[in-house]
Amino acid sequence: MEIKARAPGKVILAGEHAVVHGSTAVAASIGLFTSCSLRFHSDSENDDTLKLTLKDLGLEFSWSVGRIRETLSHLGGPFPLTPTSCSRETIRSISVLVEEQSFPEARIELATGVFAFIWLYTSIQGFKPATVVVISDLPVGAGLGSSAAFCVSLIATLLAHSDCVSLDKNQQGWLSYGDSDLDLLNKWAFEGEKIIHGKPSGLDNTVSTYGNIIKFRSGNLTPIKSNTPLKMLITNTKVGRNTKALVGGVSERTFRHPYAMSSVFNAVDSISKELSTLIESPAPDVLSVTEKEEKLQELMEMNQGLLQCMGVSHAVIETVLRTTLKYRLPSKLTGAGGGGCVLTLLPALLSRTIVDKVKTELESCGFQCWVAGIGGNGVEVCFGESS
CATH class of the missing domain: 3.30.230.10 (Ribosomal Protein S5; domain 2)
Known part of the structure; x- marks a missing residue:
């Protein structure tokens, strides 16, 4: 067998x-x-x-x-x-x-x-x-x-x-x-x-x-139990990264600027907690789902800004961010950064035509894209x- x-x-x-x-x-x-x-x-x-x-x-x-x-x-x-x-x-x-x-x-x-x-x-x-x-x-x-x-x-x-x-x-x-x-x-x-x-x-x-x-x-x-189906566009920049070096770089920046970086980490902590609470919150109708998705997008966008403060973004990540923002879709890196993959939340009411346009534009830059359910x-x- x-x-x-x-x-x-x-x-x-x-x-x-x-x-x-x-x-x-x-x-x-x-x-x-x-x-x-x-x-x-x-x-x-x-x-x-x-x-x-x-x-x-x-x-x-x-x-x-x-x-x-x-x-x-x-x-x-x-x-x-x-x-x-x-x-x-x-x-x-x-x-x-x-x-x-x-x-x-x-x-x-x-x-x-x-x-x-x-x-x-x-x-x-x-x-x-x-x-x-x-x-x-x-x-x-x-x-x-x-x-x-x-x-x-x-x-x-x-x-x-x-x-x-x-x-x-x-x-x-x-x-x-x-x-x-x-x-x-x-x-x-x-x-x-x-x-x-x-x-x-x-x-x-x-x-x-x-x-x-x-x-x-x-x-x-x-x-965490999600009460709303979530779908993401995942973009692989195909740029490899050295996780150990990126983690070390954040630690060095923290050593040089301890008070500023402490505020950055506290802000990220607040974002993660709010995001997890939001994921678990009920969304009984279409309007509630839309509001929930907009808040999730804002939190991910704020988290990306803080990751840039940590020095772990990359030119190819910024290219993905600019491309998806043309379609009013904020994105953030996921994982170590310095390349790797980028996440874009796809709202439930977003048309398939827009998703295909975003994918086509990203793939024309040499990136690899998937649409996948989350959780x-x-x-x-x-x-x-x-x-």
């Missing part, structure tokens, strides 16, 4: 960078997914390999299961119910397996994802020959939580083939895990994110696991016969 899982990416609606300095941030799942399928090899196939196929990138990696068992014999797993950090000994051993693979020079950043794959697979399923295929709507390194969605969708397939979660494998369509199973999955995903990013906040994997909208401050996560379901799985 083949199992598939899909996990959403994420955007930060308000509070990026300021959250590092104690302010509130608001993040949401988006209707763009990373999907993962898992099929164990049968005895009749005589295929003793573990294969990872990144379909969108046209890349495949494979290892002999015997080679993996020999290299990671000290693990003694699998231990699906016990998420643990990757030990230094295991890091050294997996590094050898990863270094045996060929990575295109332009894709060397994928090595940490492959590293996380080996660790998560062997920790949860041990040394079984299988083929894992990954397909994603999410661009890598654009601030949309692609690595977390990869970890969450992978772990969802691995746990579904274990005895430690409760799923009806005869049920058709996409299924959701129960709360306790999601908690286990999220802990594993955090371990995967630690391998890829070193010191992640845990926000990306949490949003990808549980979905919906989350308020985040000082490590505390609070779910939808988290990770889901489905079962089917192997082809």
